[in-house]
Amino acid sequence: MTQEQVARALEWSPSKLIRIEGGKNAITRTDLQALLATYDMTSESRQEKLQALARGARERAWWNDYRGEINDATLAFVGYAAGASYIRHFHGSVIPGLVQTREYAEVMSTGIVSPTRQAFTVKLRMQRQEELAKRQNRPRQHYILDEAAIRRHVGIKVDPVIMPNQLNHIADLAERDDLITVRIIPFSAGAHLGIYGPFTVLEFDGDLGDALYMEGRPGTTVMVTGDDESISEYRTHFESLLDVALSADKSVELIRQAADDLMA
Structure with missing residues (x-):
């Protein structure tokens, strides 16, 4: 059915349907039920799943x-x-936020923003971890780090154990959680595509396209969605970085060794 046919059948304006389909407007239970009837969607389980998604979208x-x-x-x-x-x-120099300890996050945000903003930044990172942990279907997380990220003694002026504890924390996660993988690119690998900056590629279930986040200082971060070619380019970059990274087991060994070296 065309948009014009659907709008005519429901006695809606075409613009209303366009706004709903484009995600500009949330959809009410009544309107969703009307659409499902128009599309001959009779499965009760399917209807309830879609209604649940609609309720979530309004929250x-x-x-x-x-x-x-x-x-x-x-x-x-x-x-x-x-x-x-x-x-x-x-990331080439920092432990990713989703696997940071609170102490590491506090040190990393000190001096970059105001004390008030720092508290919100740390709280956000910790809540992100908590919210992902509560998801019924937790995401697969795959991290590639340059060796520099695990060698810099972050927090040494505050508490020398902050960085060793952070490294052991990320190693523990990689060993006990099948959904978390950590790979390290050693210094011996030389130059690689990651030296141009940190990035994240997000993949979604269903027919949703990927999204790309290129991280920088506040005001310089970029979120890319849709059909932008850079998304597929960075997915390819990620795979090429895996080619020069250590295996998962070797990476954990190096992380543990780096923690021991910082404690020596």
């Missing part, structure tokens, strides 16, 4: 509590990542 997202304190590009990324089925992330 206030938990990350909206941070609006005004965290920039919009970051919150857009948080929202996308909250529903992703697969998270691929590369």
